[in-house]
Amino acid sequence: FQRIMSSSSAAITLSNGVKMPVIGLGTWQSSPAEVIAAVKASVKAGYRLIDTAAVYQNEEAIGTAIKELIEEGVVKREELFITTKAWTHELAPEKLEGGLRASLEKLQLEYVDLYLAHMPTAFNDDMSQHVASPVEDVWRQFDAVYKTGLAKSVGVSNWNNEQIGRALALGLTPIHNSQVELHLYFPQHEHVDFCKAHNISVTSYATLGSPGRVNFTLPTGQKLDWAPAPSDLEDKNVVALAEKNNKTPAQVLLRYALDRGLAIIPKSVNISRIEENFNVFDFTISQEEIAKLEESKISQRLFLQDFMAGHPEDAFANERK
Numbered sequence: 001f002q003r004i005m006s007s008s009s010a011a012i013t014l015s016n017g018v019k020m021p022v023i024g025l026g027t028w029q030s031s032p033a034e035v036i037a038a039v040k041a042s043v044k045a046g047y048r049l050i051d052t053a054a055v056y057q058n059e060e061a062i063g064t065a066i067k068e069l070i071e072e073g074v075v076k077r078e079e080l081f082i083t084t085k086a087w088t089h090e091l092a093p094e095k096l097e098g099g100l101r102a103s104l105e106k107l108q109l110e111y112v113d114l115y116l117a118h119m120p121t122a123f124n125d126d127m128s129q130h131v132a133s134p135v136e137d138v139w140r141q142f143d144a145v146y147k148t149g150l151a152k153s154v155g156v157s158n159w160n161n162e163q164i165g166r167a168l169a170l171g172l173t174p175i176h177n178s179q180v181e182l183h184l185y186f187p188q189h190e191h192v193d194f195c196k197a198h199n200i201s202v203t204s205y206a207t208l209g210s211p212g213r214v215n216f217t218l219p220t221g222q223k224l225d226w227a228p229a230p231s232d233l234e235d236k237n238v239v240a241l242a243e244k245n246n247k248t249p250a251q252v253l254l255r256y257a258l259d260r261g262l263a264i265i266p267k268s269v270n271i272s273r274i275e276e277n278f279n280v281f282d283f284t285i286s287q288e289e290i291a292k293l294e295e296s297k298i299s300q301r302l303f304l305q306d307f308m309a310g311h312p313e314d315a316f317a318n319e320r321k
């Protein structure tokens with residue numbers, strides 16, 4: 001069964017020829033202690049992509065786990081695909097290369113495979129004040145870091161189509177990947193079509209509907225306000241399709257994104273779920289089944305990234321009430 005045999009090598013070829021694995025381990029809200037075990041279990045289960053970010057505060061632990069996996073002979077560096085993201089203060093003028101070097105030092109790596117602008121908005125170091133640096137300036141910095149070779153590919157996250165269009169219009173390094181919230185109840189068809197037309201690969205975050213988001217606590221101890229939202233995992237058509245295929249609702253939601261040609265980065269710190277989320281290569285979801293899953297027509301963004309409100313590059317200004 002070739003699909004099962006080739007699960008670790010299932011990849012999307014980016015516009016620069018780099019191969020990006022279709023499944024990665026998400027690590028938002030994974031504490032340093034949890035993430036070491038999660039990264040090790042994921043690589044042993046066949047994952048080759050790890051998704052982190054400077055703001056997740058776990059790059060150092062992920063670096064430790066990668067180093068140990070390589071020393072143990074489980075995997076080679078060149079078989080891994082490490083994604084990290086520049087937080088908003090690193091997008092300010094002249095800050096990006098320093099931000100990337102700081103992440104590389106924590107990760108104990110010489111390069112990352114993908115470096116993303118976590119947001120389109122630049123802020124001061126303490127996020128006290130935004131920096132009115134347009135996305136064009138942000139992308140000029142990404143073009144420069146790509147040319148250093150410290151990042152094998154570069155991309156954006158939480159940018160809207162118009163912002164991506166302005167960056168592309170500069171005619172510099174293309175955007176290789178767009179990482180956005182995308183799940184059954186926020187299917188993002190317009191964004192996916194736009195990216196396809198511009199040869200930009202798309203990574204879905206919150207593919208399971210991010211059920212753990214409500215537990216998120218800022219370093220200040222503050223919790224965020226999350227609007228009530230229906231649960232993707234409990235969707236009746238998802239549950240029915242899971243039963244039909246002898247799979248779990250999570251596996252159906254992951255396959256839904258994969259069968260739309262997207263990459264996924266489900267997060268878990270639970271070893272059996274890490275394995276479950278990778279065990280999706282023995283079934284597929286047809287176009288008709290995708291249409292049936294989408295019949296509810298629900299489209300509700302969970303991650304409005306409220307801190308962007310008021311910034312001239314707020315990507316979701318049109319969606320705020």
Ligand code: NAP
Nearest residue numbers: 026027028157205206207208209210212250266267268269
């Ligand atoms: P997600 O992957 O949709 O959901 C993760 C949650 O689901 C966790 O609470 C996890 O709990 C639980 N879970 C995992 N596998 C499960 C399964 N098989 N069955 C039931 N529950 C399961 O949400 P996410 O973490 O928000 O998004 C995924 C990744 O995308 C993040 O970790 C991060 O790397 C990235 N991301 C990026 C951005 C961005 O702005 N670019 C924003 C959000 C997320 P346990 O850990 O307890 O298993």
